[in-house]
Amino acid sequence: MSEAHRGQVVAHQFEDGGQQHDADTLGIWVFLGTEIMFFGGLFTAYAVYRSLYYPAFAAGSRVLDIKLGAINTAVLLSSSFTMALSVRAAQTAKRTALAGLLIATMVLGAAFLGIKGFEYYQKFVEHVVPSLDFAPQGEVLARLAPGGLGHAQLYFCFYFFMTGLHALHMIVGMGLLFVLMLRARRGEFSAEYYAPVEVTGLYWHFVDIIWIFLFPLLYLIGGRY
Amino acid sequence: MTTRQPIVPFRTYLLVFLALLALVLLTTGAAFVDLGRMNTVVALGIALVKMVLVMFFFMHLAHSTNLVRLSVVAAFFWFALLITFVFADYGSRHWIPDPAPWSSSAPATHP
Amino acid sequence: MSVVTTIVPEPHAPPAKNYLNVSYGWRSWLFTKDHKRIALLYLVSITFFFFVGGFFAVLMRIHLIDPQGALVEPETYNKLFTMHGIIMIFFFLIPSIPSVLGNFLVPMMIGARDLAFPRLNLLSWYIYIIGGTFTMYSVIHGGVDTGWTFYTPYSSTYANSQVVPAALGIFITGFSSILTGLNFIVSIHKMRAPGMTWFRMPLFLWSMYATSIIFILGTPVLAITLFLLFLERVFGVGIFTPALGGDPLLFQHLFWFYSHPAVYIMILPAMGVISEIIPCFARKRIFGYEAIAFSSLGIAVLSFLVWGHHMFVTGQSIYTGLVFSALSFLVAIPSAIKVFNWTATLYKGSISYDAPMLYALGFIGLFTMGGLTGLFLASLSTDVQLNGTYFIVAHFHYIMVGGAVMGYLGGMHYWWPKISGRLYPEPWARLAAAIIFFGFNLTFFPQFMLGYLGMPRRYAFYPAEFQFLNVMSSAGASILGVGYVIPLIYFAWSMRYGPVAGPNPWGATGLEWRTTSPPPQENFEETPVVTDEPYDYAKQEAGVV
Numbered sequence: 001m002s003e004a005h006r007g008q009v010v011a012h013q014f015e016d017g018g019q020q021h022d023a024d025t026l027g028i029w030v031f032l033g034t035e036i037m038f039f040g041g042l043f044t045a046y047a048v049y050r051s052l053y054y055p056a057f058a059a060g061s062r063v064l065d066i067k068l069g070a071i072n073t074a075v076l077l078s079s080s081f082t083m084a085l086s087v088r089a090a091q092t093a094k095r096t097a098l099a100g101l102l103i104a105t106m107v108l109g110a111a112f113l114g115i116k117g118f119e120y121y122q123k124f125v126e127h128v129v130p131s132l133d134f135a136p137q138g139e140v141l142a143r144l145a146p147g148g149l150g151h152a153q154l155y156f157c158f159y160f161f162m163t164g165l166h167a168l169h170m171i172v173g174m175g176l177l178f179v180l181m182l183r184a185r186r187g188e189f190s191a192e193y194y195a196p197v198e199v200t201g202l203y204w205h206f207v208d209i210i211w212i213f214l215f216p217l218l219y220l221i222g223g224r225y
Numbered sequence: 226m227t228t229r230q231p232i233v234p235f236r237t238y239l240l241v242f243l244a245l246l247a248l249v250l251l252t253t254g255a256a257f258v259d260l261g262r263m264n265t266v267v268a269l270g271i272a273l274v275k276m277v278l279v280m281f282f283f284m285h286l287a288h289s290t291n292l293v294r295l296s297v298v299a300a301f302f303w304f305a306l307l308i309t310f311v312f313a314d315y316g317s318r319h320w321i322p323d324p325a326p327w328s329s330s331a332p333a334t335h336p
Numbered sequence: 337m338s339v340v341t342t343i344v345p346e347p348h349a350p351p352a353k354n355y356l357n358v359s360y361g362w363r364s365w366l367f368t369k370d371h372k373r374i375a376l377l378y379l380v381s382i383t384f385f386f387f388v389g390g391f392f393a394v395l396m397r398i399h400l401i402d403p404q405g406a407l408v409e410p411e412t413y414n415k416l417f418t419m420h421g422i423i424m425i426f427f428f429l430i431p432s433i434p435s436v437l438g439n440f441l442v443p444m445m446i447g448a449r450d451l452a453f454p455r456l457n458l459l460s461w462y463i464y465i466i467g468g469t470f471t472m473y474s475v476i477h478g479g480v481d482t483g484w485t486f487y488t489p490y491s492s493t494y495a496n497s498q499v500v501p502a503a504l505g506i507f508i509t510g511f512s513s514i515l516t517g518l519n520f521i522v523s524i525h526k527m528r529a530p531g532m533t534w535f536r537m538p539l540f541l542w543s544m545y546a547t548s549i550i551f552i553l554g555t556p557v558l559a560i561t562l563f564l565l566f567l568e569r570v571f572g573v574g575i576f577t578p579a580l581g582g583d584p585l586l587f588q589h590l591f592w593f594y595s596h597p598a599v600y601i602m603i604l605p606a607m608g609v610i611s612e613i614i615p616c617f618a619r620k621r622i623f624g625y626e627a628i629a630f631s632s633l634g635i636a637v638l639s640f641l642v643w644g645h646h647m648f649v650t651g652q653s654i655y656t657g658l659v660f661s662a663l664s665f666l667v668a669i670p671s672a673i674k675v676f677n678w679t680a681t682l683y684k685g686s687i688s689y690d691a692p693m694l695y696a697l698g699f700i701g702l703f704t705m706g707g708l709t710g711l712f713l714a715s716l717s718t719d720v721q722l723n724g725t726y727f728i729v730a731h732f733h734y735i736m737v738g739g740a741v742m743g744y745l746g747g748m749h750y751w752w753p754k755i756s757g758r759l760y761p762e763p764w765a766r767l768a769a770a771i772i773f774f775g776f777n778l779t780f781f782p783q784f785m786l787g788y789l790g791m792p793r794r795y796a797f798y799p800a801e802f803q804f805l806n807v808m809s810s811a812g813a814s815i816l817g818v819g820y821v822i823p824l825i826y827f828a829w830s831m832r833y834g835p836v837a838g839p840n841p842w843g844a845t846g847l848e849w850r851t852t853s854p855p856p857q858e859n860f861e862e863t864p865v866v867t868d869e870p871y872d873y874a875k876q877e878a879g880v881v
Contacts, residue, residue, distance in 0.1 A: 011454075012449060012450070012858075013443075013448060013449045013450035013451065013452065013454060013527070014452075014527075015863075019526060019527070022290075022526050023452045023453075023522050023523075023526045023527070025289070025293065026290075026292065026293060026296070026521075026522050026525060026526060027452065027453060027518060027522045029289075029293045029296050029297065030296055030518050030521055030522065030552060031514075031518060032297075032300070033296055033297070033299065033300035033552055033553065034300075034514050034518075034552050034553075034555070034556045035556070036300040036301065036303075036304055037300060037303060037304060037307075037552075037553055037554070037556035037557055038556035038557070038559055038560050039560075040303075040304035040307060040308070040556075040557070041307070041556070041557040041559075041560035041561060041590050041593075042560050042564075043304075043308070044304075044307050044308045044311055044589075044590070045564070045575055045586055045590065047308060047312070048311060048312070048315055048583070048586055049575065049581070049582075051312075051315065052315070052581070052583075053581060066253065066256065070249055070250075070253040073249045074246055074249050077242065077245045077246060077249065077275075078242070080242075080245075080279060080283050081238060081239075081242040081245075081283075083283070084233075084238050084282070084283040085235070085238060088232060088233060088235070088238070091230070091232045092232060130571075130573040131571050131572045131573030132571065134573075148581070150579070150580045150581050151580070151581045153573065153580055154575060154580050154581055154582065157573060157574065157575055157580075158575070161564070161567065161575075198230070198285075201283075201284075202284055205279050205280075205283045205284045206284075208279060209275075209276050209279055209280070212272050212275045212276055212279070213269075213272050213276070215249075215252075215272070216252060216265075216268035216269060216271070216272050217269075219256075220252065220253075220256045220264070220268045221265070222264065223256050223257070223258070223259060223260070223264040224256045224257050225256075225257055225258060225259045292525060299553070300553070303553045303640065306640055306641065307557065307593055310589075310641070310643075310644070310656070310659075311586075311589045313653070313655075313656045313659065314585070314589065314644070314652050314653045314656040315653075316653075317653040317655040317656055318651075318652070318653040320653070320655060321654060
């Protein structure tokens with residue numbers, strides 16, 4: 001396929017490209033609203049148990065690796081930066097830059113997932129995986145015991161549920177980015193038609209915002225002094 | 226009505242990104258300082274600022290329609306409803322002390 | 337004042353090319369992007385689930401003829417009421433009007449060619465089918481016995497039934513609702529025809545919009561709740577287990593945050609249907625258009641603030657209970673506003689008693705009864721007596737069946753000519769409506785009495801003194817069942833042998849009646865431009881059509 005469409009691709013139900021773009025934009029924001037409520041339910045449950053069992057949650061939080069968490073936060077913010085730039089590249093019809101920035105976003109996303117995976121591995125090694133392998137030893141046990149091991153297990157439930165759900169959303173985002181990158185390389189986007197890039201960008205930024213809150217909520221409870 | 230996003234300058238994106246990185250450093254560093262209860266407030270406050278930066282600049286909320294902004298506000302408001310009412314329950318559950326449990330030796334006090 | 341609307345069938349055949357015959361073959365249906373065809377796909381599916389859920393109800397009512405239980409073991413009875421609830425709520429009531437009538441009518445009523453996202457629309461149907469398959473799997477493999485409310489820790493830890501497939505099925509189907517709501521909101525905001533201002537929209541659109549708000553903001557919370565339940569059950573650990581410090585009440589908070597607004601998902605669309613039928617069959621403009629429109633939005637918002645009234649006796653804080661009780665009284669007001677406005681519309685109207693109107697009138701009466709009995713339950717003190725009894729069962733069936741199902745049937749009859757291009761046989765339709773009305777009241781009115789006298793719900797046996805009322809209820813159920821089967825037969829019959837309908841057999845206002853029956857695939861020959869106010873029946877009656 002030598003040259004893909006240029007300019008507008010307007011679906012039959014819309015009057016013009018502007019209406020389509022408006023509808024796509026509103027649609028993704030409404031969808032993000034559902035995601036806010038989806039994570040919101042989880043955050044509510046977390047907040048309830050944190051307020052009930054604060055010492056256990058603080059102890060569990062200190063078992064996490066704050067350096068890796070901070071680095072991951074920076075990595076994800078960088079991927080949002082490259083994603084925003086890629087939307088700009090689409091708007092300014094820079095096809096190569098667009099594809100390159102999408103690839104950069106994916107690489108950073110993969111780096112995030114890699115670091116997260118390593119952290120999960122660390123938790124397995126420390127035996128703090130709820131139900132499957134919750135038998136902390138040594139120093140970890142000494143940290144968790146005062147708050148109660150049952151409640152500590154509850155904390156780690158939330159750690160794995162929340163970061164796991166977030167990671168799932170990131171994997172979906174990586175898939176979307178990959179498809180987007182292929183379409184960009186085929187020249188499907190232009191200064192008039194770049195809604196898919198913008199829509200995917202909004203989704204990606206939202207996933208970033210979730211992590212912006214997960215970092216303090218999971219890693220920074222009670223401080224590290 | 227078309228509301229195409231204006232093209233945000235590279236400089237703006239860069240400045241926002243650098244600000245975000247600075248805030249990550251700030252929030253991580255603040256965790257090592259004993260601020261008592263304020264640790265949580267500071268951490269969440271910084272997260273809020275980061276979120277607002279991402280939403281306004283990366284997600285173009287600064288140039289979006291009022292309808293889009295209303296949708297965002299509505300979603301956050303609804304989440305606030307959920308968490309507020311749930312905490313209203315947990316917060317006030319023990320305002321009335323829990324009654325003593327039944328015991329078989331307790332005399333019957335009502336028919 | 338006429339008793340019968342004279343319908344003169346068009347002498348010629350339905351339009352040559354319409355959405356039904358524009359293409360043939362199973363691929364043209366299963367891969368369609370046409371909102372009208374997707375509506376029919378939903379129609380077939382929800383009808384299937386209605387009869388599956390109804391089947392469980394029949395078994396329950398047969399069982400309850402005898403105080404000791406006539407049919408099944410108590411463990412099986414638990415599964416019957418659970419499966420009845422799950423299927424009726426999640427696979428029939430919630431999708432019924434939005435996914436069938438909403439999908440068919442929303443684009444037509446706004447004067448558009450389709451919804452904003454046709455492929456998401458088709459996806460929503462497939463998601464619904466996949467979710468339904470998971471739930472049918474659980475039905476076939478022994479069923480669930482937790483009650484449709486899935487309370488923990490029984491559902492998460494102790495139940496030995498097919499909780500996981502059922503919960504997964506509902507989780508998946510929830511995304512179908514979310515996509516439908518998303519589509520409606522974007523379409524109504526962005527795709528209205530020129531001249532179609534918000535206050536020129538038919539009230540059905542206002543109710544679809546309000547319902548969509550609930551879809552968007554409520555369903556995700558149910559999704560995360562069921563997801564957490566799934567994790568707890570599959571991995572043996574979770575956040576609702578008291579053994580780890582978990583609180584079963586947290587599950588209930590999260591569950592009811594969605595499930596209370598869900599009941600408004602079920603009733604708001606029916607209210608929208610009634611707002612369309614009443615003006616048409618009273619030949620009169622609707623009374624209080626703005627009041628009805630804003631009351632729909634009011635219901636959508638207030639519905640999220642009352643969920644704690646399901647938890648008055650569970651150990652929730654009594655102070656929170658007070659707040660929820662007051663708010664529950666408040667939420668009755670917008671519903672009452674609608675009833676007053678519909679009644680005012682009827683006053684001095686020129687009323688005809690075709691089947692849609694019979695259902696609408698039945699709705700007003702039965703919904704009012706159901707709604708008023710809700711006030712007994714909103715009041716903390718009386719709820720202590722009535723919670724967990726058949727009073728509750730009767731209350732919600734008056735609203736869900738006397739209200740929502742009759743609204744659905746009224747809407748199906750009203751728009752059947754538009755959907756199929758054919759007229760259903762009016763005498764049979766009126767007979768079925770009468771049978772349904774009578775059978776319904778015989779089934780559920782005794783249940784108010786049973787609940788007030790203290791018969792608990794979800795019990796497989798009961799004290800002998802309650803037998804007479806139970807037998808009356810079961811007799812009513814058998815009549816109701818017959819009433820539901822009759823429309824199935826004559827709707828099918830009418831598709832082949834019914835008289836050709838013509839574009840506007842009822843002489844109704846609204847854009848959907850300005851195109852052929854059945855409509856062409858693109859809905860309109862050219863995009864309509866709207867200049868009339870809605871429900872302009874006075875203009876019609878004056879001969880200015």
